[in-house]
Amino acid sequence: MTTSSMDKETYEKLQGALEDLKEMTQKNQQKQELKMWSNLSVPLTLKDALTRYSKDDLSAIRRRLEIKGASQLKKGELIELLTTKIPLSLEQICMYLDQERYNLIKKLIHHGGYMEAATLTPNQLDYFRSIGIIFSGTFEGKRILAMPEVIVSNQYIQDNHKQLITITRRNTEWIKLTQGLLYYYGTVSLTKLHELLEKY
DSSP states (O other): OOHHHHHHHHHHHHHHHHHHHHHHHHHHHHHHHHHHTSBOOSSOOHHHHHHTSOHHHHHHHHHHTTOOSOTTOOHHHHHHHHHHHHHHTHHHHHTTOOHHHHHHHHHHHHTTTEEEOOOOOHHHHHHHHHHTSOEEEEETTEEEEEOOHHHHTOHHHHHOHHHHHHHHHHHHHHHHHHHHHHHHHOSOOHHHHHHHHHHO
């Protein structure tokens, strides 16, 4: 076998492997899309919303909310735990919201807990899915975003509007400043970034 024929054979194998990978990626994206926009009933209970999630999705919420001692729970037990813990974690969740995310929450509350899906990116949808307060789905043939009733009526959100505006403005400013610093400096350590944020 000559070098050129071997190179051609290697190239064809690589091309085949890349096509297979591309096809697998597309199938995974389609599967994720179907899951994200599956049928959803409203008004929505938190338990019903969480039941639609896989055990891995539920575990991701548990980790994000730093709920300890629950890694061995079965899916049903984890749903019960999160149904209790998510509303209690709302103050903690709100500490990390920026203005855009908070405005979406306010809009959902204003619309009674659900509305037609805004043009959110997959990353934005993933963020809300990972904290367990906003869910996506299809209702009466339309793609919607829905918030469980227990979140819509939560007193923390109802009673702390001014405080939440202050927090989300600060977070938005920090995000913009961080983006600017990273654009200017390139990669920086978290310690250095913290120093720069305090300085500016």
